[in-house]
Amino acid sequence: MSAREIAPSMPPAALEAAEPTATALLTIDLGALRANYRTLRDLAGEAECAAVIKANAYGTGDIIAATALAQEGCRTFFVATFNEGTRVRGAVPQATVYVLDGFFPQSGDAYIESGLRPVLSSAEDLADWITFCRDSGAEHPSALHVDTGMNRLGLRPEEAVDLLGAGGAGEDYVPALLISHLACADEPDHPKNAEQLHAFEKLLAQLPKCPASLANSGGIFLGQPYHFDLVRAGFALYGGRAVEGRPTLAPVVQLHGRIAQVREADAGETVGYGAAQRLERRSRIATISLGYADGIFRHLGAGGAQSGLVGYIGEHEVPILGRISMDLITLDVTDIPEDLAVRGGWVEILGPHVRIDDLAERAGTIGYEVLTSLGSRAQRVFIEPGQEIS
Numbered sequence: 126m127s128a129r130e131i132a133p134s135m136p137p138a139a140l141e142a143a144e145p146t147a148t149a150l151l152t153i154d155l156g157a158l159r160a161n162y163r164t165l166r167d168l169a170g171e172a173e174c175a176a177v178i179k180a181n182a183y184g185t186g187d188i189i190a191a192t193a194l195a196q197e198g199c200r201t202f203f204v205a206t207f208n209e210g211t212r213v214r215g216a217v218p219q220a221t222v223y224v225l226d227g228f229f230p231q232s233g234d235a236y237i238e239s240g241l242r243p244v245l246s247s248a249e250d251l252a253d254w255i256t257f258c259r260d261s262g263a264e265h266p267s268a269l270h271v272d273t274g275m276n277r278l279g280l281r282p283e284e285a286v287d288l289l290g291a292g293g294a295g296e297d298y299v300p301a302l303l304i305s306h307l308a309c310a311d312e313p314d315h316p317k318n319a320e321q322l323h324a325f326e327k328l329l330a331q332l333p334k335c336p337a338s339l340a341n342s343g344g345i346f347l348g349q350p351y352h353f354d355l356v357r358a359g360f361a362l363y364g365g366r367a368v369e370g371r372p373t374l375a376p377v378v379q380l381h382g383r384i385a386q387v388r389e390a391d392a393g394e395t396v397g398y399g400a401a402q403r404l405e406r407r408s409r410i411a412t413i414s415l416g417y418a419d420g421i422f423r424h425l426g427a428g429g430a431q432s433g434l435v436g437y438i439g440e441h442e443v444p445i446l447g448r449i450s451m452d453l454i455t456l457d458v459t460d461i462p463e464d465l466a467v468r469g470g471w472v473e474i475l476g477p478h479v480r481i482d483d484l485a486e487r488a489g490t491i492g493y494e495v496l497t498s499l500g501s502r503a504q505r506v507f508i509e510p511g512q513e514i515s
């Protein structure tokens with residue numbers, strides 16, 4: 126039986142690209158990523174659709190994701206940290222790249238040298254930046270973050286008005302982009318959304334005119350009033366469910382683990398650490414080369430979450446047995462045809478049967494954490510319809 130037949134849920138192109146030594150395959154569908162960008166850009170209407178590619182583009186691979194998105198016409202990117210910015214800078218030389226999380230004293234020169242824009246998030250950030258620009262004798266673009274209800278980063282609206290409104294200390298500072306962030310955009314009926322929208326509109330009315338941005342993925346779905354000049358799409362781009370109860374866009378990520386061994390054990394024997402699972406029947410166990418070090422939360426094993434991990438071999442569900450180890454997971458393949466669970470075969474952990482948000486729900490977390498935990502140990506395969514895989 127060919128490898129393709131034993132794993133019909135795996136895109137054939139990705140499977141063919143698997144190295145003989147690969148233990149896990151993380152398949153990134155760049156065609157789906159591009160399609161999701163076009164969908165979100167269309168939803169954003171007149172507003173520019175920027176891409177958030179922090180945390181290695183939510184685990185998918187920031188340089189390749191940014192390159193594909195730039196080819197779709199994306200002109201503005203957001204990263205969380207300065208180092209993330211320098212990683213992607215060369216991949217998208219024409220694009221504007223904003224760094225969201227923290228502008229620190231004495232870092233102005235580094236921003237200019239790297240061609241990155243800081244997002245200033247406090248009066249201190251702003252004062253430092255104004256001084257830096259004055260000393261360097263040039264204006265450099267930056268964004269300003271105003272808090273409308275998160276209390277993480279951002280100036281309070283009244284502070285922003287004091288500093289930037291008529292007669293303010295920073296009167297000669299005009300942000301290239303004024304941003305705020307929604308706390309509850311994934312819950313469309315949450316009253317906080319409208320509260321933040323009103324606070325943001327009120328603030329904009331009191332400041333000199335500048336481009337504004339409020340919406341993350343969820344905010345894009347809240348409709349045109351939330352879009353302003355630019356939307357910041359993250360999770361939805363990567364196939365996550367950005368809004369409760371709403372279908373997701375195209376799935377981008379699949380994860381498959383390789384079967385290292387299939388063994389039999391008798392009723393009464395135990396499986397794995399802590400002897401946490403005692404077999405109730407004679408069982409066949411497939412051990413795959415994936416574990417919590419690959420971002421499969423240990424909580425999904427015996428003694429953890431109520432609904433444990435399930436894998437799929439073709440259309441067959443294969444539930445977990447025992448605990449999740451650092452590098453291994455044991456699955457119950459007793460009930461599936463013997464020739465489907467074989468050494469060297471593949472088990473779907475994320476894919477058509479198990480979406481990011483399904484796995485998150487089983488683990489009691491959110492899809493964002495699932496994606497960003499996937500780590501770097503799996504072989505990454507990028508597929509692009511109609512093109513050679515890489």
Ligand SMILES: *Cc1c(COP(=O)(O)O)cnc(C)c1O
Nearest residue numbers: 177306341342343357358359360
């Ligand atoms: C992460 C982030 C985004 C993207 O949010 P998603 O929900 O992933 O679309 C947008 N804006 C800010 C400030 C962020 O930190």
